[in-house]
Amino acid sequence: MRKILLIFTFIFALQNLFAAETGFERVLTQESSIQTALAINHDVLIQAQNVEFAKQRINESSALYFPRIDFNFNASGFDNTSPIILSGDFAPTPVFLPDTNRSLYYVTRVSAWQTIYAGGRNRATNKLAIINLDKVKNEENLIKFQVTGKVKTIFNDCLYYKEKLKLYKSATSGLTPKERAAKISIAQFNYDKALINLLAAIGLDLDTLADVSGVFKAKIKEVTLNQCLLLAYQFKPEMQITQNQEIMDDLGVNLLSMQRYPTISIGAAQEWTGEKIVGEGVNSNWYISANVNIPLFDGGAMFARAKQGKINLRASTLKRSKIEEAVRLAVNKAFLEYNFWKKQAAEQKLIDKTEKFSEAELDIIDNLNKSYYTLELAVGVQLDSY
Template sequence: MKRTAIKNYQLKIKNCGWIFIFHFTFYIFNCLYSQQLTERTLTLEESVGLAVSNSQQLLSAAQDIQIAKQRLKEARAIMYPQLEFNANYSRFNAESPLFLSPLLGNTILPQKTIRELDNIENYYTTKISLSQVLWSGTKLSSTKKFAETEFKTAESDYGAIKNKTVATAAKNFYKLLSLQKKLDIYNASIEKLAGRKNDNANSKNRFLADRNIEKIKAIGEKIKKDLEIARIDFLESIGIELNTIFAIKGELEYKKVPADPNKCLAWAAEYRPELKKTQLQEQMDALSVNLSLSGRYPTVALGGNYQLEDKQWPFEKKSWNATVNLTLPIFDGFGQFARIRQRKYQYRKSQINRANISDTIKAEVRKSFVEYEYAIEKYEKKTKEAEMLTDTSELYKNISFSEYAEITDAVLQMQLEYIDAVTDVIIAKIDLETVVGRSIE
């Protein structure tokens, strides 16, 4: 009996343990699920910040900047002297002086005498070497300038990608905001129609009313479809999960900002990263020409060595040298001339590309300016129409239900057109600022 009671007690404890684990696991999953369903509210500034921090292209461009920065440090390092320390231990038997490979320190093992040939001995060397290139045409300075220009090019690439990323996020934000406004207006129109009845109308009026209602519902279905697509585009542009539950907070308002085409063209020439990149690429190709030309000039270098060597410690043999070296290229099968021509052709190609990109940017600015001016005119026109709809109570007096539905449809269309006009002028302004490279305010 006692054993049975103990077993029952142990079984109860085991069951309680399983029940505790089950409830604890359920609690954890419930907390995680509740956290996942928490709605996230995003403003325009937060959305742009997320787009910049989550953009894979920007992250890659940032790594290019770091790579270019390290290349610049590497290029600057050639301006400093090279200091080396070498220590060797060798066992050898040489009938003539033996020169070791560069990997082993360019050490010379001495020749043995006839009496010493049968003896394999130890040999120790310790050497400190110092070398510095004093002059090599323009190679040193051009290499440094080339790395500096490459670093600026990487920064220019980052700026161009950032401008596009910010513009895309801002445009998707306003598109989503405008569709939300449209959905609110549509729901308000449906509520208006739901408060009226169509029982007393004749068949003709009922038919006309039903057709207008169907038109309104079709508009609502399209708005809902566009809203879902806009949500996906927005989430993709800011780089967060597509199943994120969120809401956006902002005002769909436009403050008129006049633009001058000449100023826009001047700003684009100064601020567009793409144009800066072509200028920098042209400089890099010019430096490549200088680097190729430097191969025709002699190289002057200064160096010295201090070496201790012997068969045992302490080392008694001491050697040193100080050397000035002159290397003059004479002939390499005309390869140097081919490299120079190649770099010159590349430089000419960069000049052509720069002119082409400059013309493309000018065309983009002019097109965006025309779109912006048209969007302003459309906005002003739709604003005046919207002011007429501030009080629609007079339109709904003493009318049939079919007329009520028709007027509701017309009012809805005008309200949606106004929202489209506001959205278009905001997006046109963003596009103009993107092609200009700065704010037009």
């Protein structure tokens, strides 16, 4: 861990040294832009909090397997002609007050209560919380992937306009001085605008004096349509989120059906009552209890809720089918566009070219790279990893 920290410190120091030499506060590479965005982007940070919340839901549902243990202390003064029971706002645990006159009367109770059978509701509730965490993590992966794709696309724009600036500034023929100045001005404007968009996508201050560093070249990946579709169906976060929701709806139907099952609980308590908290004259009482509750009739509300759950489950199945079709369409369109621009780049011999571009060549590479990042977004994975 210490070695990793030293490496990051060394890299950060080198970046700051390079930035100081160039007159910029930050010199951004594509990799550093992505890593910074994943660390400070608001959408990513918000979703990280949602993941932590979902983890606490699992802790909450796991508590159903443990007994509930309460300690209650009550001190009352009363003059009763008949016994009364304090409950509700006066006492979270019911307190019995006898038919007598007492200036001060103490009731101390320690109780434990545990549900030992609930028709599988506790297990289903815990499983629902676990699936919900998986869903929220997939939503986090989706947000991270979208942020990464956005940063890549905008970073490509920055490199594209930076190359155009170099092209126009070095142009010595074919343009009048006025035309050349106009093109330089437009390219500078587009670069400044892309740089602001990049800072916003990362989450940095928009007033940061920054520049980008990288090689503007064609993004080439040999991949087939079937491979893209297979990757999308297997790894695309939207697909996994829909599957999680379908499982959750199925569990919801089961939970609603389980409300018809009996609930069996056991409990025990020790109670001390009297004019003293401890000592002579304090009455000691205890009990052990078993309770069985069997739902019989609620006007049909239970069955209506079960039907609602089944309707939601069918809706989730239809939604998954709709998303599958949308994914297939997006992958086909992105793959078609990427192959078109890849063919154009190959015909112009731009596959390995990294300098001395013409304006038309820059446009082809820009469109190729944008279509590549669009294909990645449609597939849902980093294609460089496959």
